[in-house]
Amino acid sequence: MSVFWTILIVLALAALGYILGRQKALNSVGGDSRRMHSLPRYYGWNVAIFTMVPAFLVLIAWMFAQAEYVERHVTSMIEPADIGEGSNLSLVMADVRRLASGLETAISTGAMTADQVMALDASKDDIRGMLGKVGVAFGSDVTPHILAAAQNYREIVSAASVYRAIAVLAVALIGFAYAYAQTNGSFWARNRVEQVTLGLLILCSMIAIATTVGIILSMVFETGHFFGQYSWTEFFFGTTWSPNFHGNSQLGMLPLLWGTLYVSAIALAVAVPIGLFAAIYMSEYASPRFRSIAKPAIEVLAGIPTIVYGLFALITVGPLLRDWLAQPLGLGNSGSSVMTAGLVMGVMIIPFVSSLSDDIINAVPQSLRDGSLGLGATPSETIRQVVLPAALPGIVGAVLLAASRAIGETMIVVLGAGAAAKLSLNPFEAMTTITVKIVSQLTGDTDFAAPETLVAFALGLTLFVITLGLNILALYIVRKYREQYE
Amino acid sequence: MNDMRIAERDVETNESKISARKVQVYYGTNHALKDVDVDILDKTVTAFIGPSGCGKSTFLRCLNRMNDTVASARVEGTIKLDGENIYDAKVDPVQLRAKVGMVFQKPNPFPKSIYDNIAYGPKIHGLTRSKSELDGIVETSLKKAALWNEVKDRLDSPGTGLSGGQQQRLCIARAIATQPEVLLMDEPCSALDPIATAQVEELIDELRSQFSVVIVTHSMQQAARVSQRTAFFHLGNLVEYGETGQIFTNPKDPRTESYITGRIG
Numbered sequence: 145m146s147v148f149w150t151i152l153i154v155l156a157l158a159a160l161g162y163i164l165g166r167q168k169a170l171n172s173v174g175g176d177s178r179r180m181h182s183l184p185r186y187y188g189w190n191v192a193i194f195t196m197v198p199a200f201l202v203l204i205a206w207m208f209a210q211a212e213y214v215e216r217h218v219t220s221m222i223e224p225a226d227i228g229e230g231s232n233l234s235l236v237m238a239d240v241r242r243l244a245s246g247l248e249t250a251i252s253t254g255a256m257t258a259d260q261v262m263a264l265d266a267s268k269d270d271i272r273g274m275l276g277k278v279g280v281a282f283g284s285d286v287t288p289h290i291l292a293a294a295q296n297y298r299e300i301v302s303a304a305s306v307y308r309a310i311a312v313l314a315v316a317l318i319g320f321a322y323a324y325a326q327t328n329g330s331f332w333a334r335n336r337v338e339q340v341t342l343g344l345l346i347l348c349s350m351i352a353i354a355t356t357v358g359i360i361l362s363m364v365f366e367t368g369h370f371f372g373q374y375s376w377t378e379f380f381f382g383t384t385w386s387p388n389f390h391g392n393s394q395l396g397m398l399p400l401l402w403g404t405l406y407v408s409a410i411a412l413a414v415a416v417p418i419g420l421f422a423a424i425y426m427s428e429y430a431s432p433r434f435r436s437i438a439k440p441a442i443e444v445l446a447g448i449p450t451i452v453y454g455l456f457a458l459i460t461v462g463p464l465l466r467d468w469l470a471q472p473l474g475l476g477n478s479g480s481s482v483m484t485a486g487l488v489m490g491v492m493i494i495p496f497v498s499s500l501s502d503d504i505i506n507a508v509p510q511s512l513r514d515g516s517l518g519l520g521a522t523p524s525e526t527i528r529q530v531v532l533p534a535a536l537p538g539i540v541g542a543v544l545l546a547a548s549r550a551i552g553e554t555m556i557v558v559l560g561a562g563a564a565a566k567l568s569l570n571p572f573e574a575m576t577t578i579t580v581k582i583v584s585q586l587t588g589d590t591d592f593a594a595p596e597t598l599v600a601f602a603l604g605l606t607l608f609v610i611t612l613g614l615n616i617l618a619l620y621i622v623r624k625y626r627e628q629y630e
Numbered sequence: 631m632n633d634m635r636i637a638e639r640d641v642e643t644n645e646s647k648i649s650a651r652k653v654q655v656y657y658g659t660n661h662a663l664k665d666v667d668v669d670i671l672d673k674t675v676t677a678f679i680g681p682s683g684c685g686k687s688t689f690l691r692c693l694n695r696m697n698d699t700v701a702s703a704r705v706e707g708t709i710k711l712d713g714e715n716i717y718d719a720k721v722d723p724v725q726l727r728a729k730v731g732m733v734f735q736k737p738n739p740f741p742k743s744i745y746d747n748i749a750y751g752p753k754i755h756g757l758t759r760s761k762s763e764l765d766g767i768v769e770t771s772l773k774k775a776a777l778w779n780e781v782k783d784r785l786d787s788p789g790t791g792l793s794g795g796q797q798q799r800l801c802i803a804r805a806i807a808t809q810p811e812v813l814l815m816d817e818p819c820s821a822l823d824p825i826a827t828a829q830v831e832e833l834i835d836e837l838r839s840q841f842s843v844v845i846v847t848h849s850m851q852q853a854a855r856v857s858q859r860t861a862f863f864h865l866g867n868l869v870e871y872g873e874t875g876q877i878f879t880n881p882k883d884p885r886t887e888s889y890i891t892g893r894i895g
Contacts, residue, residue, distance in 0.1 A: 431701075511738035515801065517699060519751040519808055520728030529750065534741045 147203070150309045154199045154316045158192040161320050165191030165327050173329035182334035190333045193340050194323035199316035206308050214300050221293045236290065243271075243294035244301070246280035253278055262295060363608065366601035374595040379602060385565035387585065387596045395599045397606065399565040403575035404607075407486045407557060408550040410571065414490025415550075416543055419497025426498070427505040428527055439502065446495040450555040457488040457560030470572035478562070483571040485560030489550055496546040504538035505531060537621045544618035548611040554579040578607050647672040647812060647842045648693060653707035655688050655697065662688050666707075666868045668861060670812075675834060675843045677857035677874065679850060681889065684863040686846045690814050693844065694730035695723040711812070728755055731810035735817040737797030739789030739804075744781050747789040747800055748772060751808035767807055774840075775803035776833055795826025802833060813837060815845040819852065831856050850890055854878050862886045 166188035173179040180187075218240060219233065227236055247264075250256045255278050264271060271286045286294075327333070371379070374395060382396020422442060426435050462479040465487075470476050508531050516526040532539075554577075562574030563584060585600040592598070648670040655663035663685040670676050670693075678686035688697070695716060697703040708715050716726050728751070739747050748768040751757075758764040768785070772778040777799045781792070789800050798818060805813055815834070819827040834856050837843055847853050853860055854874060861871040862883075870877060870886045881887045 509738070511734060511736055512740060514696065514699070514732075514734060515738040515740065515804075516750070518694065518696060518727055518732035518734070519754070519804065520724050520726075520731075521750075521754050522724050525754050529754070530740050 146305070147207070147308075150203065150312050151200075153313060154196060154203075157313075157316050157320060158195040161191035161195045161324065162188035165189075165324055168324065168327045169329055169331070169333070172327075180329040181332050182337075186333035186337050187327050187331070189337045190331075191320060191323040191327060193337065194319040195316050196319075197340070198319045199312050202315045203308070203312045206311065210301075210304050210308070214297060214304070217300065218293050218297045221289065221296060223289060226287055226289045240290055240293045240297055242280070243275075243286060243290065244297040246275040246278065247294060247298050248302070249280060250275065250278045261298070264291060264295065360605075360608070363601050363605040366598055367605045370595055370598035370602045373598065379599070383567055385581070387599070389594070389596055391594075393596050393599075395595065397578070397603060399567045400576065400578045400581050400603065401606075402567050403482065403557075403561070403565065404551055404577040404579075406482050406571070406575060407489060407553075407561060407577055408547060410483060410486025411489035411493060411550040411553075412543065412547055414487055415493040415497050415546055418490075419494045419546075420501055420539065422494070422498040423501035423505055424527060424532075427502050428523065428531070439499070442498055443495045445492065446499075448492070450492065450553060451559075453488050453492050454555040454559030457484050457556055461488055462560060465572065473572075475570055475572040478572065478574045480560055480562035480574045481572045482561050482575045485557045486571070488560055489553055489556050492553070492556065493546040493549055496549055497542055500542035500545065501535070501539050504535045504542065507538070508534045537624055541618040541622035544614050544621070548614040548618075551611055551614070552579060552607065553577075554583060558583070578603050582607075645672045646670065648709065648711050650689075650692075650709045651707055653689065653692060653705065653709060655685070655692060655706075656704045657700070658702045662866055663692075664866045668868060668871055670842055670844060671859065672842050673838060673840070674859055675838050675845060675857040676859040676861065677853035678844065678846045678861050678863060679848075679853050679889070680863035680869075682848075685866045686861075686863045687816055689863070689868075690816055690844060690846050693812070693814055694727045694732055696727075696732065698723055728808050729810055730812045730814060731805035731808060733798070733801050733805050733813065733815045733818050736821050737794060737801050739792070739797050739800050741788060741790055743786045744772075744789050744792070744800065745785040747804050748807045751804060755808060757809070771803040771807040774806050774833075774837070775799045776829060776836075777803055793826075795822050795829060798822055798826065798830060799833065802830070802837075806837070810841060812842045812844065815843065817846050817848060820848065827852070850878070862889060864889065 166184045169180060169187035170177065170184055177184055215237070219237060222233065222236055222240070227233060247256075247261050251258055251261060255274070265288075271291065379395055379397055381398065382394060383398045384394040384396050385399045387393040387395060426438060430438065458480070462481065462484040465481065465484055466477060466479050469483075470478070470481065512530050512534060513526055516530045517523070521529070557577045557580050561576060561580075563576050563580055564574045565581065566573060566575050568575065582600045582603050585597055585603075590597045646669040648668075650666055650668045650670075653663060653666040654661065666685075666689055668689075678690060680686045691697045692705055692709060693716075697705055705717060709717060711726070711730065714721070716723075740750065742750070745768055748771050749764055752764060752767050758767060769778065769782075772781065777796060780796060781800075789797065792800060798821070802813075802815075802818070818834075819830050822830065831852065834843055834845065838858075845853075845856065857874045859872070860874040860877040862869045862877065862881075862885075864885050870881060870883045872882075877886060878890055881890065
């Protein structure tokens with residue numbers, strides 16, 4: 145039985161449990177819901193939850209365990225001779241899985257019976273041709289071992305799916321019976337349901353945390369591999385970036401870090417004044433009507449896909465800067481430059497600065513403004529001397545969040561600043577950033593054992609640490625600011 | 631009302647400091663204040679009393695044009711400070727507010743040091759030429775607000791760290807520091823405990839020797855304790871205005887009598 149149908153049946157059981165549980169609780173008090181401990185629906189939910197939750201937990205656990213078990217069992221059937229030149233075990237296993245699913249398709253479309261499939265013989269039958277007829281293309285001829293493994297694989301999986309459905313439905317029924325037996329008017333159903341809800345909330349927050357931890361662990365793991373093959377001092381302090389897929393690469397990250405920081409600095413130099421001044425105008429001077437139009441309009445900037453910004457940088461800003469600034473000043477004649485990417489990225493992060501700062505400035509209590517105006521200060525003096533100092537920690541937080549956005553940006557840099565890793569002070573020269581190099585190291589035909597590829601993980605981890613640091617700093621500052629009033 | 635000790639009523643001067651004629655205030659289409667005529671005397675404490683929403687705070691905010699900061703508010707009529715109409719186009723509301731200081735309902739110290747809170751007004755108005763002169767103003771303002779002894783050793787600590795009563799006295803000191811001629815107080819004790827209230831009331835009585843003080847209050851006892859003149863507002867009208875003792879003991883208008891005896895409000 146497929147997973148889909150199992151889930152559907154469990155859900156139907158739960159719905160039935162809701163109705164029956166509610167009814168039983170009501171009957172136990174003679175239909176007078178005032179004599180029950182909880183509202184009738186809580187008794188229904190109690191039964192439904194006991195039907196669903198354990199069954200789904202068993203289902204999830206089963207699916208993980210099954211995958212692991214089948215993989216191990218079938219892998220043991222493959223012999224070293226089956227693994228051809230230039231291939232490896234995981235490629236062969238991929239073939240086994242595809243063959244097994246092809247056989248399954250053949251059975252379900254009626255081209256073959258289960259017995260026929262078991263009786264297939266790789267040396268006699270044209271398996272490739274038969275599978276081609278049911279729409280499963282196979283690259284090479286099937287060897288006997290692989291066929292046997294695939295037949296075995298298919299058999300285990302189809303048997304397992306039956307056991308799985310039985311186990312899950314049994315758990316669902318046991319849960320149903322247990323909760324239904326418990327149900328009567330004096331049972332504390334509300335507290336039980338609320339406990340389960342609490343558990344659900346905890347689970348969701350755990351998933352978010354676990355994902356972060358998982359990302360970090362996978363990065364750390366691969367980074368460890370990288371530093372096993374490449375010296376960390378050369379990575380962190382090397383000033384040359386020239387990866388070479390034949391080996392002997394120089395993978396110093398300093399040019400990339402420099403490019404990242406340079407582009408981000410220009411972006412912030414554009415976005416912070418513009419965003420902050422826009423926020424001040426909108427929160428302190430603009431009429432509510434203007435604000436209600438202008439604020440969403442500025443936020444549209446944040447919704448433009450970065451690739452579109454990249455095109456804008458490549459087609460418009462880059463040539464413009466080259467023809468009107470770089471060439472006349474004799475600073476170079478490259479269309480892609482740090483300045484191009486920085487300016488366009490600055491425009492992109494304006495809404496991050498302006499929108500957050502606007503909210504923060506609005507959160508400064510009106511009583512402080514009144515106090516200042518009441519002392520004879522002008523609105524401008526009030527903003528400079530009272531409102532901005534009060535909002536400053538929050539604004540710094542907003543700027544740091546924008547900075548981590550700028551550091552992680554890729555597309556604008558690819559199209560705007562180019563891909564040449566260089567250590568230079570000239571803002572009109574092409575440079576590149578960490579993110580761009582991560583992309584270029586991982587695209588194309590890559591060998592995940594070579595330092596040239598693994599360096600991407602080390603770069604990613606470095607970037608992650610930088611932006612995480614900035615985010616923690618920003619959160620810390622914002623939180624400290626919140627404590628200041630009330 | 632036995633606890634109402636009616637303070638000495640000797641008004642030292644009968645010179646009018648502010649005179650308002652036919653003042654109307656509208657919030658959008660809502661006519662919040664109708665035909666108010668008041669003469670506020672110099673070096674006198676004037677109390678505005680009345681039930682919530684009667685327009686007393688609105689009128690107070692007209693006296694230093696704080697209503698200008700409310701977009702929907704519109705003020706008509708004339709209010710003269712020393713004979714000059716403060717709603718005249720020639721009058722800069724910012725300059726006016728330096729002359730007519732204000733203390734608010736909730737203590738609102740700036741998130742700065744105690745010293746900088748007091749020095750704020752003198753600095754923006756350029757009242758001092760040297761640091762020592764500014765130090766002098768800070769000290770005298772804090773002394774007048776009866777706060778100096780409590781904070782003189784920690785002038786650099788933040789004003790927000792003081793207790794509620796201290797914060798309110800800090801705000802009064804801040805208002806005094808710009809050397810205003812009139813001090814407006816909008817329910818200055820409503821967020822304070824009785825001890826802090828008593829300190830602020832004592833302070834108000836002392837301030838009377840230097841400025842004209844206008845106080846909005848919900849507490850009739852407070853009005854009776856601190857003021858020489860009382861104005862009773864009801865539903866946007868000025869019902870009765872006169873000497874505090876007369877208002878509380880012998881009101882002319884039946885509405886005033888109903889309010890002070892607790893029948894309306």
